[in-house]
Amino acid sequence: xxxxxxDVVTGKIAVISTERGKRPHDFKKTDVVKNDGPCPFCPxxxxxxPPTLVEFCDEKGTWKLRGFNNKFAAFSKDTNSSMxxxxxxxxxxxxxxxxxxxxxxxxxxxNHHDKTLGQMEIDEIQNIIKALIxxxxxxxxxxxxxxxxxxxxFGANGGASLEHGHWQIMAVTFIPExxxxxxxxxEKYKNGKGTCxxxxxxxxxxxxxxxxxxxxxxxxxxxxxxxRFAYESWILPKEHKKAFNKIDSDDIKSLxxxxxxxxxxxxxxxxxxxxxxxxxxxxxxxxxxFHWHIEILPRLTTFAGFELATGxxxxxxxxxxxxxxxxLD
Amino acid sequence: xxxxxxDVVTGKIAVISTERGKRPHDFKKTDVVKNDGPCPFCPxxxxxxPPTLVEFCDEKGTWKLRGFNNKFAAFSKDTNSSMxxxxxxxxxxxxxxxxxxxxxxxxxxxNHHDKTLGQMEIDEIQNIIKALIxxxxxxxxxxxxxxxxxxxxFGANGGASLEHGHWQIMAVTFIPExxxxxxxxxEKYKNGKGTCxxxxxxxxxxxxxxxxxxxxxxxxxxxxxxxRFAYESWILPKEHKKAFNKIDSDDIKSLxxxxxxxxxxxxxxxxxxxxxxxxxxxxxxxxxxFHWHIEILPRLTTFAGFELATGxxxxxxxxxxxxxxxxLD
Numbered sequence: 289x290x291x292x293x294x295d296v297v298t299g300k301i302a303v304i305s306t307e308r309g310k311r312p313h314d315f316k317k318t319d320v321v322k323n324d325g326p327c328p329f330c331p332x333x334x335x336x337x338p339p340t341l342v343e344f345c346d347e348k349g350t351w352k353l354r355g356f357n358n359k360f361a362a363f364s365k366d367t368n369s370s371m372x373x374x375x376x377x378x379x380x381x382x383x384x385x386x387x388x389x390x391x392x393x394x395x396x397x398x399n400h401h402d403k404t405l406g407q408m409e410i411d412e413i414q415n416i417i418k419a420l421i422x423x424x425x426x427x428x429x430x431x432x433x434x435x436x437x438x439x440x441x442f443g444a445n446g447g448a449s450l451e452h453g454h455w456q457i458m459a460v461t462f463i464p465e466x467x468x469x470x471x472x473x474x475e476k477y478k479n480g481k482g483t484c485x486x487x488x489x490x491x492x493x494x495x496x497x498x499x500x501x502x503x504x505x506x507x508x509x510x511x512x513x514x515x516r517f518a519y520e521s522w523i524l525p526k527e528h529k530k531a532f533n534k535i536d537s538d539d540i541k542s543l544x545x546x547x548x549x550x551x552x553x554x555x556x557x558x559x560x561x562x563x564x565x566x567x568x569x570x571x572x573x574x575x576x577x578f579h580w581h582i583e584i585l586p587r588l589t590t591f592a593g594f595e596l597a598t599g600x601x602x603x604x605x606x607x608x609x610x611x612x613x614x615x616l617d
Numbered sequence: 618x619x620x621x622x623x624d625v626v627t628g629k630i631a632v633i634s635t636e637r638g639k640r641p642h643d644f645k646k647t648d649v650v651k652n653d654g655p656c657p658f659c660p661x662x663x664x665x666x667p668p669t670l671v672e673f674c675d676e677k678g679t680w681k682l683r684g685f686n687n688k689f690a691a692f693s694k695d696t697n698s699s700m701x702x703x704x705x706x707x708x709x710x711x712x713x714x715x716x717x718x719x720x721x722x723x724x725x726x727x728n729h730h731d732k733t734l735g736q737m738e739i740d741e742i743q744n745i746i747k748a749l750i751x752x753x754x755x756x757x758x759x760x761x762x763x764x765x766x767x768x769x770x771f772g773a774n775g776g777a778s779l780e781h782g783h784w785q786i787m788a789v790t791f792i793p794e795x796x797x798x799x800x801x802x803x804e805k806y807k808n809g810k811g812t813c814x815x816x817x818x819x820x821x822x823x824x825x826x827x828x829x830x831x832x833x834x835x836x837x838x839x840x841x842x843x844x845r846f847a848y849e850s851w852i853l854p855k856e857h858k859k860a861f862n863k864i865d866s867d868d869i870k871s872l873x874x875x876x877x878x879x880x881x882x883x884x885x886x887x888x889x890x891x892x893x894x895x896x897x898x899x900x901x902x903x904x905x906x907f908h909w910h911i912e913i914l915p916r917l918t919t920f921a922g923f924e925l926a927t928g929x930x931x932x933x934x935x936x937x938x939x940x941x942x943x944x945l946d
Contacts, residue, residue: 290691290717292791301791303691303717362619362632362923362931381625381810382821383842388619432916439922456922462621462630464927481710492711512714533656566926574745580927592776593768593785594691597895598793599649602691 290602291516297473297485298466302385302514309609312557315588321444321451328359329396329452337413341393342422344415349506353415355395356425363458364412386601391427391436391459397421401452405442407554413544417535419439420567423457424533433459435467435571438532443562445587449542455565463571470568471576478577485529488489489513499607502549506542509550511607511614518605519558519587520548521614523582532569532580547582553614554586562587619625619931622843626802627813630929631843639933640845641886641942644917650773650780657688658725658781670722671751673744682744682874684724684752691740692719692787694759706729707821720756720765720788724748730781733889734771735881742873745784746864749896753862757901762788764796764900767861772891774916784894790898795811799897800905807906815908816857828936830943835871838879840936840943845920847934848887850943852911861898876911881942883915891916 293302328336331351342355368385376454397416405413408576420438427436436459441448449456463471477485492509493500501521503504512522531537535543547565564585570578570607595601620633657665660680671684696716705749726745732740749767758767765788766829772776777783792800806814822839830838830850841851852875858864864872875895883890893914899907924930 289693289696292715292717292789293715296713299794301794305691362634364618367618382814382818384623384625386621388621411770435927436820437923437926441921445919458923459925460621460929462929464929465630466926469928485711489711519842544651564922564925566922568926583926590774590776591920592770593895594766594787594895596893597766597768597795597897597912598764598789599795599798600789600793615665 295512295514297477298516299473300469300516301598302516303600303602304515304606305604310320310588311609312613314604315518315558315561321448323451327401327450327452329454330452331399333513334514336521338393338408341426342395342419344419350399352399352412353395353397353419354399355393355419356465358394358456360532361392361396363388363460363595364448365391365394385548386461388434389461391430391433391457391471393423393427393457394422395455395457396538397453397455402553403441404453404551406548406555410541410544410548412550414540417540417544418456420455421533421535427457427459430459431573432461434461435466436569437462438567440565442564443560443587445501445590446562446564448562464573467568467571468551471574471578472489474577474579477550484577484579486524486530486545486581490526499611500616501553501611502546502616504542504546506539507546509546509614511611513607515603515605515607515610516601518603519554519586519610519614520603520607521610522582523547523550523584525580528579530570530578530580531572532567533572543582550614553616554584558586558588619825624802624841624843625818626806626932627798628802629772629843629845630927631845632929633935634842634931634932634933636940638935639917642771643933644847644887644890650777652780654781654855655782656730657815658723658783659730660728660781666723669749670755671724674747679728680936682724682726682748683728684722684748687721687723687785690721690815692717692721692789694718694720701941715790718761718790720759720762720786722752722756722786724752724784724786726782726784733782733880733884735877736767736875739870739873739877740818742877743869746869746873749784749786750862750864756786756788759788760902761790763790763902764788764792765898766793767896770836770892772889772916775891775893777891785909791943792903800900801907803906812907813857813908815910819824819853819855825873828940830882830940831875831932831945833875835872836875838943840940842936844915844934844936844939845930846916847932848883848915848939848943849932849936850877850913850939852907855907859895859899859909860901862901865902876927879913879943883913886942887915887917 338357342349386609569580660870667686672680898909
């Protein structure tokens, strides 16, 4: 049997297998990123990348974290060409397009080629978050930018093309539909109940406890009720806060501690599985309400025809079971 | 540079890399489905599967195609349990769920373990389409069913867990959001222009020719303008037809011929790449207008953080280039 669950904010459907939840050893380990030749993200190879945009150094002046433009950018400010040539009204109606104006940057997490996020010290993770915020605040000075998407791909099945740990920042001239849907979901829920749905989720999960993985003074890690991915987790600020880039140094410390915890649990339980980390925050020019959060999406199963055809997801592990396994009781 | 393209029906965004389109040899071949033990889909192992629901036999009575319930079903009519226990109003509001009532069936394409769709004779492909329609018409007799999703997963990265070629049918009690979005897109476009957007696409592509891969009397294969996947193709009926299950025997023959053609091209150019085939048709209880079609989604790149965070897709190959390579001039 299975159960169809609806995300309270977006309405997105997750089909949760209730009969036999897949446990960590049920997932095959098939994921290796192998790069030939020198690593462009390693110290000494800085000339293989564009110039430094942000870096943190140790007392000897050696960089510990380094950010720069993505050499293979999906978005850039160099937008002088277009493939689309309209020749009549119908043609133009069918072929709506814009140039790919935007920003694509890389943050290299550390100067160690194969140190993982779960292996890092908390202050190293704090530096990553600080660097993301520094770049965010710089990037949004460009008024053409509507949204800054920050994310991390890990492992081949997570879409990482380089092994050396890194984050990506992509700034675009539109509000992505997944973010817009959450914004509208928050608005609709607030209009009905007068409260923020994410605040209600935090309070409900703290009461019920079955989907809580970890918590500290400022943040909570849960496996969301309508988890689309097996062992999916979210990190939410306990207090209602709209925007990731407005967090203070105590937030950064608390967040880093939980991020290390949850990634370390994945690494231990699934032997360094592929995953994506995505940050959802209020678009910086937006007046609406939001509750920023982080989604961690382990890539243990494959998107297949059903997901691509329908937009609904089949998840073989109930989040209650996932949380009980991810939790250190 | 890149270009942001909008699907005219759904508004979905594809970010098309215009700088250097990825050609077939740029994609790594990493995909193998390997099964241990006897194949449950091979002749002689019928006792490993649920009972036959549909089969076509040769003159000796040996089955050439066989359908049955999926043993590992995401949906079934046995819905007597629920994981969700509501204890107060807020809890219920946050935890909306239904049981996973529905149907999950398998159609085994042939009695050859490793014969691929592109290697089949056209009459074998006709049998697959006939079997899908037979099962469709049977399944929708249950008035609880709102949509029947038919699809094929091929290859490990396409989500296939068994190597032996097969299709899947999943019938559900909701209209999937991806289908609903297309239905609403058709309605909105018709309200504006008075025509069906898919009919306009067919006519525009036939005039412009740059994204046409193949055509015959009844169908056209194109690489859609806002292709989300590298080398994505769609098969559309040239005439406005709402529903897949209403096609006639000439349609089935024409469709089978083009389906063989395009899959064969993928197999030749990409050495049997992983892919998904999904059918989008009018929900059978729906009074709205639609133009049914097939989407073929090669899985040459990996969904990564950007796609999962935003709902927009980065596609490294312009569809014009993809069509010129898939086309046999």
